[in-house]
Amino acid sequence: MLNERSQKVLCAIVQTYINNPEPVGSSFITKRYSFNLSPATVRNIMADLEEQGFLSQPHTSAGRIPTDMGYRLFVNSLHSEIEYQPDNRSSLYKMVNELESIKDDINTLLEETTKRLSVFSHYLSVAVSPSTRISTFNRIEFLRHRGSQVVAVLLTDEGLIKNKVLDVGSDLSQRHLNRISEYLNSEFHGYSLIEIRAKIIREMAKEKDLCDTLISRAIRICKEALFFPYDDLFIAGFAEVLGLPDFSDVEKIKEISKAIEDKHHMLQILEKISDTDGVKVIIGAENSIMQMKGFSLVASSYKEGDRPIGCVGMIGPTRMDYSRAIAVVNTTARFLTRVLTDRK
Amino acid sequence: MLNERSQKVLCAIVQTYINNPEPVGSSFITKRYSFNLSPATVRNIMADLEEQGFLSQPHTSAGRIPTDMGYRLFVNSLHSEIEYQPDNRSSLYKMVNELESIKDDINTLLEETTKRLSVFSHYLSVAVSPSTRISTFNRIEFLRHRGSQVVAVLLTDEGLIKNKVLDVGSDLSQRHLNRISEYLNSEFHGYSLIEIRAKIIREMAKEKDLCDTLISRAIRICKEALFFPYDDLFIAGFAEVLGLPDFSDVEKIKEISKAIEDKHHMLQILEKISDTDGVKVIIGAENSIMQMKGFSLVASSYKEGDRPIGCVGMIGPTRMDYSRAIAVVNTTARFLTRVLTDRK
DNA sequence: TATTAGCACTCTCGATGCGAGAGTGCTAAT
DNA sequence: ATTAGCACTCTCGCATCGAGAGTGCTAATA
Secondary structure, eight states: OOOHHHHHHHHHHHHHHHHSOSOBOHHHHHHHSOOOOOHHHHHHHHHHHHHTTSEEOSSTTSOBEEOHHHHHHHHHHHHHHHTTOOOOOHHHHHHHHHHHTTOSOHHHHHHHHHHHHHHHHSSEEEEEOOOTTTOBEEEEEEEEOSTTEEEEEEEETTOOEEEEEEEOOTTOOHHHHHHHHHHHHHHHTTOBHHHHHHHHHHHHHHTTSOOOHHHHHHHHHHHHHTOOSSOOEEEEOHHHHHTSGGGOSHHHHHHHHHHHHOHHHHHHHHHHHHTSOSEEEEETTSSTTOOOTTEEEEEEEEEETTEEEEEEEEEEETTSOHHHHHHHHHHHHHHHHHHHHHTO | OOOHHHHHHHHHHHHHHHHSOSOBOHHHHHHHSOOOOOHHHHHHHHHHHHHTTSEEOSSTTSOBEEOHHHHHHHHHHHHHHHTTOOOOOHHHHHHHHHHHTTOSOHHHHHHHHHHHHHHHHSSEEEEEOOOTTTOBEEEEEEEEOSTTEEEEEEEETTOOEEEEEEEOOTTOOHHHHHHHHHHHHHHHTTOBHHHHHHHHHHHHHHTTSOOOHHHHHHHHHHHHHTOOSSOOEEEEOHHHHHTSGGGOSHHHHHHHHHHHHOHHHHHHHHHHHHTSOSEEEEETTSSTTOOOTTEEEEEEEEEETTEEEEEEEEEEETTSOHHHHHHHHHHHHHHHHHHHHHTO
16 A cells, blocks of 8 residues: 555654654655665655645644644554664663552552653653452441441452442441341352342342342342442543643643543543553544544553553653653553562 | 732732733722823833742733742732621522532542532632541441452541451451451540551560450451552542633643542641641642642631641632632632531 | 655745734823 | 933844645557
């Protein structure tokens, strides 16, 4: 579809534009890269590339800038080239080592990771905690709280700790609650939360008229206590991206701040990535789910053992340094995987 | 220090500038307000006000804009006039009523409050959860977690629920932990966390060589479990303020985003307000603690009964609509107070 | 046939100039 | 003490202009 020479020129243009966000001219390419081509030839190639949709021109008589398609081709070629080559910059390793000390609480770990990642990369960085849906039930405890309220504390094998305030009548004493939690803990230990929800639904249908009140109440309480509509989302580095030349325009800033304020949407995208393996790159409006026109996401799942459980990544302008971003995200995800896997 | 007429003119200028962020000229004032003064007179007054530091001029031959001092005078006069007149706009009441339904969890309540408040006011809105320092210990429970870890769950009388992951050796069984929590709960019930910390410090000094291991360990564990350096801070509405004309400049946006990324700083300011009564207004760099040059904070503590426990407020450009902001913040704080007081 | 040199053309960008408009400060009259 | 009048200042929008960068096309070249 594209001969090798054209592709090389395209990549050169993308790389040049990434280094410096100004339209790239033909002569720059011939000077900077030794393709042994004259500017005129490069111009012809560029015209072709534009026709095929890989480049665009802000106006006649300006150089070319990559389209999303252009970036995509660039990223794909990159991928096969340097795939998963960890970034050996000492500062990244330093950062990662600093994080080693906080392996106790997974949310603290993720929060600190995103913070440092954004400072390090100058991009927005994001992470989602292990998905509650697929998490493995370890145990649940109920603590009587003020009035008719009860605090349910859920622990999962992945290390998640989730609180939920429930309103059960005031007739259930702490003793009753302990009986309920004992029952649930023995019944559900080791199942994933999504399985448990299914079980509960079945159970509720079955026991509709049966009335072992304590158990049926336990089931009902549990259904509520295990329902967490959203996983935790960590975002850091807004101040960082404001420094990029791509955000010298107020409109652009509004767009990105809208994109990250819509946490629900963000989570959807990241959770999809949480389920898969390796680094994913989503460029601009590629993924029609997101109204992230103008931004790209480089993200990877992190795992516990062999099982992907969450996701960490970076968001930047489409003009972001993909090669570095991919390497950094990959390194970070591997680091998280190692910490989460080793901690047992 | 300032005669009544000058003050009226100043307030008129401030009000005009708040309505529309353009330097205010003398003739506008004479036309819009019926002071029965000629533009020339107003010009003289304006020159005086400028000399005294209440107004400034972007350039000769432009109108005047208020300085921080000018806003301050304006706000003070406002204060004595409409102090604590609740805002009767039906939409605010509607908003507040929607919030009534989530009185279960205080953090959820605060989060939703800030969200709605920002949408309603078009300013950034902030809130801090009840200060852990002054909160009243209700009980603590320890749950064995993975490996040598324990999850401490702290409940306070104010309704706070705090988790902390601790690394105690792996030799303490759940049974031991229960003994410890029973001891702590009977010992500390009803004390404020800050008192408890003091008690613990004394206890630790005393028992240095004594070695009732379980109790001394309990004390040590408790010291760690009760230490929460930061209260929760809720901020919402960044996208809202971007719409204001005051933030059409990228530099301004950077400034405000820096101000809110520094949560530590923000908390310091808000915690001070949490301790006092009524609505406070901090204009620009007035409070030298904050590098919030260019922004103002309108905030009020909310209470449980008669005791201020936390704080809610709004941040906007110095050119914000103080009158409305004060009313809205006041209404919101009173609403929170009512909900938190009634819920028992 | 693919490449290239040459050249006219187009478009942006910064500098410059200019006039309208808004608003001031000062002075002299009320 | 207030005000009318007026000269003055400054911004802002608009148009003009030339330099510079980069293109597309054509004709020559290997």
